[in-house]
Amino acid sequence: MRDGQPNPVTRLADYQPPAFLVPDTRLDVDLRDGETRVTAHLKLERNPARADRPDELVLDGDHLDLRSVVLDGRELAPGDDYRLEGPRLIIPGVPEAFSLTTEVRIEPEKNTALEGLYRSNGMYCTQCEAEGFRRITFFPDRPDVLSRFTTTIHADKGAYPLLLSNGNPVDAGDEADGRHFATWEDPFPKPCYLFALVAGDLACLADTFTTASGRDVALRLYAEHRDLDKLDHAMDSLKRSMAWDEKVFGREYDLDIFQIVAVSHFNMGAMENKGLNIFNTSCVLAHPATTTDAGFERVESVVAHEYFHNWSGNRVTCRDWFQLSLKEGFTVFRDQEFSSDMNSRAVVRVENVDFLVNHQFPEDQGPMAHPVRPAEYQKIDNFYTLTVYEKGAEIVRMQSQLLGAEDFRRATDLYFERFDGQAVTCDDFVACMEQVSGLDLAQFKRWYAQAGTPVLTVEDEYVDGEYRLTFEQHTPPTPGQPDKAPLMVPVKLALLDGEGRALPLDDQGRKETVVILREARETRAFPVPARPTPSLLRGFSAPVSLRYDFDERQLNTLLAHDSDGFCRWDAAQRLYFAALARVVDGGETPADQVARLTPVIEQVIARADEDPAQAALLLTLPTENAVGDRHTPLHPQRVHAAVSGLRATLGEALADAWWRLAEGLRESDYQGDGAAMGRRRLRQVALGYLAAAAGAGQVDPEPLVAHLSDTLAAPTCMTEELGALRALVHNRLPGHDAALKAFGERWKDEPLVMDQWFGVQATVPGADTVDRAEALLAHPAFEWTLPNRVRAVIATLVNANPSAFHAPDGSGYRLFARALKKLDGINPQIAARLANGGARLKRLEPGLAQQLGDALRDLRPGASANLAEVLDRILD
Ligand code: ARG
Numbered sequence: 001m002r003d004g005q006p007n008p009v010t011r012l013a014d015y016q017p018p019a020f021l022v023p024d025t026r027l028d029v030d031l032r033d034g035e036t037r038v039t040a041h042l043k044l045e046r047n048p049a050r051a052d053r054p055d056e057l058v059l060d061g062d063h064l065d066l067r068s069v070v071l072d073g074r075e076l077a078p079g080d081d082y083r084l085e086g087p088r089l090i091i092p093g094v095p096e097a098f099s100l101t102t103e104v105r106i107e108p109e110k111n112t113a114l115e116g117l118y119r120s121n122g123m124y125c126t127q128c129e130a131e132g133f134r135r136i137t138f139f140p141d142r143p144d145v146l147s148r149f150t151t152t153i154h155a156d157k158g159a160y161p162l163l164l165s166n167g168n169p170v171d172a173g174d175e176a177d178g179r180h181f182a183t184w185e186d187p188f189p190k191p192c193y194l195f196a197l198v199a200g201d202l203a204c205l206a207d208t209f210t211t212a213s214g215r216d217v218a219l220r221l222y223a224e225h226r227d228l229d230k231l232d233h234a235m236d237s238l239k240r241s242m243a244w245d246e247k248v249f250g251r252e253y254d255l256d257i258f259q260i261v262a263v264s265h266f267n268m269g270a271m272e273n274k275g276l277n278i279f280n281t282s283c284v285l286a287h288p289a290t291t292t293d294a295g296f297e298r299v300e301s302v303v304a305h306e307y308f309h310n311w312s313g314n315r316v317t318c319r320d321w322f323q324l325s326l327k328e329g330f331t332v333f334r335d336q337e338f339s340s341d342m343n344s345r346a347v348v349r350v351e352n353v354d355f356l357v358n359h360q361f362p363e364d365q366g367p368m369a370h371p372v373r374p375a376e377y378q379k380i381d382n383f384y385t386l387t388v389y390e391k392g393a394e395i396v397r398m399q400s401q402l403l404g405a406e407d408f409r410r411a412t413d414l415y416f417e418r419f420d421g422q423a424v425t426c427d428d429f430v431a432c433m434e435q436v437s438g439l440d441l442a443q444f445k446r447w448y449a450q451a452g453t454p455v456l457t458v459e460d461e462y463v464d465g466e467y468r469l470t471f472e473q474h475t476p477p478t479p480g481q482p483d484k485a486p487l488m489v490p491v492k493l494a495l496l497d498g499e500g501r502a503l504p505l506d507d508q509g510r511k512e513t514v515v516i517l518r519e520a521r522e523t524r525a526f527p528v529p530a531r532p533t534p535s536l537l538r539g540f541s542a543p544v545s546l547r548y549d550f551d552e553r554q555l556n557t558l559l560a561h562d563s564d565g566f567c568r569w570d571a572a573q574r575l576y577f578a579a580l581a582r583v584v585d586g587g588e589t590p591a592d593q594v595a596r597l598t599p600v601i602e603q604v605i606a607r608a609d610e611d612p613a614q615a616a617l618l619l620t621l622p623t624e625n626a627v628g629d630r631h632t633p634l635h636p637q638r639v640h641a642a643v644s645g646l647r648a649t650l651g652e653a654l655a656d657a658w659w660r661l662a663e664g665l666r667e668s669d670y671q672g673d674g675a676a677m678g679r680r681r682l683r684q685v686a687l688g689y690l691a692a693a694a695g696a697g698q699v700d701p702e703p704l705v706a707h708l709s710d711t712l713a714a715p716t717c718m719t720e721e722l723g724a725l726r727a728l729v730h731n732r733l734p735g736h737d738a739a740l741k742a743f744g745e746r747w748k749d750e751p752l753v754m755d756q757w758f759g760v761q762a763t764v765p766g767a768d769t770v771d772r773a774e775a776l777l778a779h780p781a782f783e784w785t786l787p788n789r790v791r792a793v794i795a796t797l798v799n800a801n802p803s804a805f806h807a808p809d810g811s812g813y814r815l816f817a818r819a820l821k822k823l824d825g826i827n828p829q830i831a832a833r834l835a836n837g838g839a840r841l842k843r844l845e846p847g848l849a850q851q852l853g854d855a856l857r858d859l860r861p862g863a864s865a866n867l868a869e870v871l872d873r874i875l876d
């Protein structure tokens, strides 16, 4: 909404094939501080698929200073031969096939939006997805125009010894005035969103990978010189990803070289540019001294994700941006499967479900709800969402389950073979599933089109030796979609007897079955000897919100005996949610919950060495956001008091058990394997409970403070160091200020560790953290132009610290609004993403809703298109 004007809307229903194709693109990029020049030589031809034969060429551009246009060797005159309409270049009356050369000036040095070509710490780099290429040169900037790119880069040789682009290097040499050039050729036609360029002075970790068919691929990871020692884990992850994709999906790498560049300034996690991935440093650098175990896991999965895009995204790409989940949902599914094979499958599944349920479900139930394949958007950047990525992955997962492993592999083989080199749709993907399996997935496809989290209500009865389950599905209305049709919902289930053993469900003695629901209401009967405990939605077989009135005994049975990791975790969560509901709404105290919860927790602890990582998940209380989303209207302070009160009380009640875990799991030397990571994770959970009890004055803080200070004095790794710091600071234990100061001093030259340092402070519970956050924004190391730093302070405050963000005096909202306004002038994508933190507005109790609404409404005049779209949704 610029000056009150609504943004233009792009609709899926209006899709038309491109009027012109660009079989060949030669780019010449002359990098010079303050006067970078881009010359594009395009070969264009009319698209036979467009029956209406338009003869007007329309090219996208943005922030370009056009210097010349030459068509088939003739220089065109502005006004007569071409015109600029808004950001577009329009050339009427063009021939059937022709060549076009444009020259533009651009200013990467001033580009703080981090889209197109920009600078980060002295290097040049690019981010083109979704629509950033138009900031580099005039081009049909849409994913269904595939072109063969040849790129020549010129730059000062001293400052930028390294010049990279997509494909294979074909030429390089020196030029006058201490400059040099390099030419790269990408043999695979690609949409311009996969274009990339890097120029800088970078350190390189090199290795090789030999593909299944025996080709040697050079692997090169680049980072700033000081970070060369942080690239080993990414390299190892990359090689394992390459081998895994050959084995599991039959996909080999296709160029002679694969490169990753680490960049400090980056809007998202990473980008799959053909042969030249560009990564946020936070998703590629890893070293035990500076990176937590969670950071190591993230690097592994993001390296895999971007590598897997080479097939699911690059070789087969999207027809239009409405199909974004075609590549993102599928690739998230692929990286989740990779992580499952590299680590504990049960633990990875629970982590993925936890993330979906606690982050995507709220999105799908709030003002930003949209289908996995949206029908319209204002700014496509705003649709790189958890719905498109994570729910999209669940939709692929359901198809893999419906088909079974063998058919699913045959279907993906067919998909890659049939559509190689093409830009296609989600329908094309599902058609391959249908063709191979013979299944009719017409109803299933509603998952792509309908927004909202389906609610699946289950009721049961036991009559005459038969256990009857009645399933009722209902998807609530979402913006623009008042009525929903029933979905195809696969419900994997088992039935447990009184001892927690799975009962045979049919005459073949199978103990697990998948019920495939198609109707709004359906009943299934199982002949079993007595009323069982149902184990429902095993493995989280569909992304639905399950309502079944479990009693406490059933939950204890599931938690103690179920063989399904998700169902065990879900049972634990339900016990915690129930206890917290009794505190938030029921007038009970945290202490009232102890007698019911401690036997359950003790039992998990007793079995903890079977799988410490899983035990850690089972022992983790729901977040304040998760609890708050179950109470209407939302009273964040009441929820905070309940969750922190319960944590402290359980910390006190089970102090001996937590101490045994914390001491027993303490390591003398760092180990990097998964088992050691699981042990550290469980130890951190135990320390968290103890610290909460100490902070609340419910146990003597002294022994814990001594223990944490020991850890901080000689940490084995960053997981331990940061865990100890967080425990001290979040619970305001004696010495927390000194510890923060020492940590900040020790790590002042490591930006990614400093992000953690800022983040720990921004997540200290309590309304006074707003003042603290104000001070952090004024800290000399805070940078508005560095998205990681902005996220570390503002996004964590807004999204992960409800008791501060929702400070009763509205100060958190005012800080939020001021930050949004400031950021919107610097980087609209980041501002819009951050604005989503206001999405719970309508759920808040009226006093808070009023204050948040007032703060956000003030931002609407003059907001960027990105920010305006989000604000309009949140405010209605
Ligand atoms: N395709 C990237 C990925 O792997 C995401 C990049 C999107 N960037 C953006 N600014 N919208 O998920």
Ligand code: ZN
Pocket: 305, 309, 327, 328, 331
């Ligand atoms: Zn992706």
